[in-house]
Amino acid sequence: REKRRRLYDCMEAACAHYQAVFADSQEAGKARNYVKQRGLSDDTVKYFRLGYALKAWDSLLKTLTESGFLCEELVSAGLIVPAKSREGYYDRFRGRLMFPITDISGRVIGFGGRVLDDSEPKYLNSPETTLFRKGKTVYGLAFARNFIRSKSRAIVVEGYTDAIMCYQSGFPNVVATLGTALTKEQAESISRYASQV
Numbered sequence: 001r002e003k004r005r006r007l008y009d010c011m012e013a014a015c016a017h018y019q020a021v022f023a024d025s026q027e028a029g030k031a032r033n034y035v036k037q038r039g040l041s042d043d044t045v046k047y048f049r050l051g052y053a054l055k056a057w058d059s060l061l062k063t064l065t066e067s068g069f070l071c072e073e074l075v076s077a078g079l080i081v082p083a084k085s086r087e088g089y090y091d092r093f094r095g096r097l098m099f100p101i102t103d104i105s106g107r108v109i110g111f112g113g114r115v116l117d118d119s120e121p122k123y124l125n126s127p128e129t130t131l132f133r134k135g136k137t138v139y140g141l142a143f144a145r146n147f148i149r150s151k152s153r154a155i156v157v158e159g160y161t162d163a164i165m166c167y168q169s170g171f172p173n174v175v176a177t178l179g180t181a182l183t184k185e186q187a188e189s190i191s192r193y194a195s196q197v
Contacts, residue, residue, distance in 0.1 A: 003076075007131050010069055010077040011100075011108040017063050018051025018098040018111075028052035030116050031097045038161060044168045048143075051098035053113060057090040078110065078126040093124065099139075099160040101125075101132065101178070104189075106142040110134075112160055112178065123159075125178060136185040139163055139176040145193050147172040154194040156182065 022028045022045075031052040035045055053060065061080050065071065071089055074080040080089040096113030103109050110126030126132050140163045148154045155174040157163050163176035173194075177186060190197055 004130060006073055007077050007129070008107050010064065010073055010079065011131065013064055013067055013069065014060060014079050015049055015051065015100045015108045017060055018053055019049055021054055022050060022052040025052065025054065027054055034097060034116055038165070040164060041168060044164060048164050049100045051100070053091065053093035053096045053098050055095040057094065060091045061089055076129060078129045078132065096124065101137060101139055102142045104142055104145065109137070134178050135183040136189070137178060138186050138189050139178055140167070141175050141189065143167065144173050144175050148193040152194055153196045154190050156190065156197055
């Protein structure tokens with residue numbers, strides 16, 4: 001239980017770091033421009049807690065270890081990766097617009113990161129961890145579940161930005177899959193709140 005609590009704390013600290021970088025960093029200017037071009041308001045960006053991961057190899061690593069988190073915890077949370085060619089670790093997400101992924105209670109359990117240039121992969125998700133199971137997680141369900149329940153209807157879209165834009169445009173009963181596939185587990189999660197999808 002204590003290990004899980006520490007992982008939730010790790011993810012929350014990482015989310016706050018990415019948000020601060022998005023708001024204040026000169027490098028994040030292109031991320032701020034991207035969300036403006038997509039039509040997202042400042043309020044929407046804050047509501048969905050969008051962030052930015054710097055291109056530096058160890059920005060998050062330094063920030064979180066200075067806050068008292070252990071490298072082993074950051075690896076378990078899927079935030080850093082052990083270096084293959086040398087000793088040490090590096091940030092999993094670099095140079096990406098960051099979308100926090102939450103559980104049904106609204107706790108951050110993973111991230112999706114989008115590049116802002118032509119590099120691949122275009123989207124990178126957190127790996128499978130104790131907290132995050134991609135095939136069982138529905139993006140935006142914590143935000144949308146009460147609206148889905150009240151309307152008895154859920155709208156399912158493919159991507160993070162699709163869901164956020166729908167929400168901003170007055171369709172708050174919308175969720176997204178984490179990729180192109182809709183799994184049985186995701187369908188079951190949604191069907192707990194609505195009879196029509």
